[in-house]
Amino acid sequence: MSETNSSAATAPSPTSPRAIELIGINKRFGPVHANKDINLSVGQGSIHGIIGENGAGKSTLMSIIYGFYQADSGEIRIKGQPITIKDSQAAISAGIGMVHQHFMLVENFSVLENIILGAEGGAVLAGALAKARKDLKHLEEEYQLDVDPDAIIEDLPVGLQQRVEILKALYRGADILILDEPTGVLTPAEADHLFRILEQLKAQGKTIILITHKLREIMAITDTVSVMRRGEMVATVTTAETSLAELAELMVGRNVLLNVEKTPATPGDVLLEVEDLTVRDDRGVIMVDQVSLDVRAGEIVGIAGVAGNGQSELLEAISGIYPALSGRVLLKGEPIHVTGDADPALLREKGMAHVPEDRHHMGLVLPFEENENAILGYQVREPFVKGPFLDLGAMRRDAAEKIEKYDIRPPNPRLKTGNFSGGNQQKIVLAREMEQNPDVLIIGQPTRGVDIGAIEFIHKRIVEMRDAGKAILLVSVELDEIRSLADRVLVMFAGRVVGECTPDTPEGEIGMLMAGIERAEAAE
Amino acid sequence: MKNELPRWVDMGLIPLLNVTAAFLVSGLVVLFIGENPILAIQEMIFGALGYGEGFGFTLYYTTNFIFTGLAVAVAFHAGLFNIGGEGQAYIAGLGVALVCLSLGATFPWWLTFPVAIVGAGVFGAAWALIPAWLQAKRGSHIVITTIMFNFIAASLMVYLLVNVLKVPGSMEPATARFAAGGTLPYLRDMIPAFGFSPANVSIFWALACCVFVYILIWRTRLGYEMRTFGFSQSAAVYAGISPTKIIVVTMMISGALAGMMALNEVMGQAQKLQDNFVAGYGFVGIAVALMGRSHPVGIVLAALLFGILYQGGAELAFAMPAISRDMIVVIQGLVILFAGALEHMFRPSLIKLFSRREPALAPAE
Secondary structure (H helix, E strand, O other): OOOOOOOOOOOOOOOOOEEEEEEEEEEEEOOEEEEEEEEEEEEOOOEEEEEOOOOOOHHHHHHHHOOOOOOOEEEEEEOOEEEOOOOHHHHHHOOEEEEOOOOOOOOOOEHHHHHHOOOOOOOOHHHHHHHHHHHHHHHHHHHOOOOOOOOEHHHOOHHHHHHHHHHHHHHOOOOEEEEEOOOOOOOHHHHHHHHHHHHHHHHOOOEEEEEEOOHHHHHHHOOEEEEEEOOEEEEEEEHHHOOHHHHHHHHHOOOOOOOOOOOOOOOOOEEEEEEEEEEEOOOOOEEEEEEEEEEEOOEEEEEEOOOOOOHHHHHHHHOOOOOOOEEEEEEOOEEEOOOOOOOHHHHHHOOEEEEOOOHHHHHOOOOOEHHHHOOOOOOOOOOOEEOOEEOHHHHHHHHHHHHHHOOOOOOOOOOEHHHOOHHHHHHHHHHHHHOOOOOEEEEEOOOOOOOHHHHHHHHHHHHHHHHOOOEEEEEOOOHHHHHHHOOEEEEEEOOEEEEEEOOOOOHHHHHHHHOOOOHHHHHO | OOOOOOHHHHHHHHHHHHHHHHHHHHHHHHHHOOOOHHHHHHHHHHHHHHOHHHHHHHHHHHHHHHHHHHHHHHHHHOOOOOOOHHHHHHHHHHHHHHHHHHHOOOOOHHHHHHHHHHHHHHHHHHHHHHHHHHHHHHOOOHHHHHHHHHHHHHHHHHHHHHHHHOOOOOOOOEOOOOOHHHOOOEHHHOOHHHOOOOOEOHHHHHHHHHHHHHHHHHHEHHHHHHHHHHHOHHHHHHOOOOHHHHHHHHHHHHHHHHHHHHHHHHHHHHOOOEOOOOOOHHHHHHHHHHHOOOOHHHHHHHHHHHHHHHHHHHHHHHHOOOOOHHHHHHHHHHHHHHHHHOOOOOHHHHHHHHHHHOHHHOOOO
């Protein structure tokens, strides 16, 4: 791996005029260093991609450019001129337009009304609307954006809504257009159309910054690309001179090597079977697409993938939290409801435990005392309840035992859960789920936001559960974690399981699967 | 968590500051109309607490506020904002009246009372059930539906009182007076010092309901599930708690508690069902619950404060003619404003003050 890039590497074609330059941008949120010494330089009339995993700092950086946040230090230059962007209004007048991942449109307004929103130019709308209609026609012709100005937003498909966002930015005179994960909600055909529009914009001299974690898009459309990882800009390269494999490796990177001692797995019966599971989210986008997998007793099946490729939805569907569209799930050979009236309580009763990805909103109730969270989901079980009553004594004794066994600090079952650190909060969830002695354990992001010491402990406990004959399904965006814990690795991309490999498969190869590159294609 | 305050500040200091601020502003109002605020407050406190009959009236008002305050608090714990206590209590009055009219002539009060409690509870709960169902199944916001149901209840009751329940030949939209077995004993029957005040034994039932609510919220599985749902709906779904069940059950308990207010007013005070007996007690319950931090002990104290305001205010209007009945409503409104709507006014600066003093409390994350 050629990772010599401590600072920005080869900035391509430095001779062309620069549309936007970032010099030494730093941003901290409390102890989190979200952007470390970021340098970026984007040429006029080019398409520049920024890739990186979730949490790499891409969105923070764009928010700084668009004036949502102020950088702690560093300089922004637009066309060579230093500029202070104190709010989005300043960004707009500097010619920066932003298309957010989640559209900022008023759903029951027409396209035209949305476009003049914030640029009404007076109390009476008629004049602004007439002017906008004229300008809009001009813009649409220029960039081949077919949108009916009188259509109501909520009647439009997402692809068209996105075009309205682009038109909105152009109407405000944007020269630099930032698109944040623009294809996340689009069908492939819509995405292709978007790319044609972007090409058109580029031909007209607009500068485009495209933020994504999809490597394919980067390769298809950008001129130059920057890779971010853990708040740093690790490389900037010319797209034509790089390859999917190189980008995948740069993006995934290498963590501190995690060392988990474990013996080879001795898989037993299949305890969890998933057949053709399909999940559609609230927006109507298919997030899990006919996924089939099985997990045997005494093995850990790891699901690798870049965040947002359907792993969360898969976990929620299997654990009965979010109803699936179609498909079957069998727990110990017995079919369970995952489509209509899924019921997490019933799954628990049948021996499935679930450590959710989001412990702050799902796994824990932060204002509760620790001992109250230690029964969440098991509030129907002895000895925690006697008839309709809680047995506070039993709850606290049980919590104290788990605190000791899992070394949760501070060892106080009456402390509010929000006052524990991330690692200890995660241990509270793990202790609760593991100590109920489930047969199948579903674990999402076991060590997200957890300190190194706790990571080691958590990994050890997961392996112990496996050795005790439990079937474990593990989802993590940390590839190293998957590789060191799992006995089999499945890779998810765009809602599908795109490959299965052994944990000792080279990182780059798994990374490419994660980026949606087929093996045959990668071999080229 | 950075916005956490020591318990005594949250439970004691903030309500105290709110009340003080309300009284200071009220004092300015009194000063503005040319009366002496010190004398006014003396008059008010004497009127509410200074002699037996006044104190009896204070307890009578307090009883209403405990019931409606508990009703709002129970819903709060599940993250629901029940502002339909007004209508639920009104409809519950019908339940109480039906029981008292049919049983009062034949049975002693201590047999009628438990049945009337059931009547109040069932009718109050039923009136809360429909908005709860609409919220759970259709997503119709409970704040909107409960307030609309207040109006429906008011119109329905006027119709029933005028067309169905009225005593033939009477001009008053009210039922006949209940027989002795359909009325509650006054406290003055036991303690003559209470004079002519209508305070009655329903206050003991109010206190029993406080104990019930405490046990429900902090000692039962249902209460645990309600609190989980109130803090985090996604955690509740994760824990296998049915949102529909929690919304419906919580609102029915809340409606039943609001309905208990009718025992005091209909069975205790008026001894008949009459038009508009709820008179805003249901709404004041919101302020009581906010001020009492949705905790039964706090609710008893806040209800007592509002009882003092109601009774003391009436006395004040009587003693100082310059302060009209409307001025009293202004003062009560100010207390509700400071205790309820402006509840968070002092909080941010107190949080700043206390987090500076106790930096060690900050978590590692």
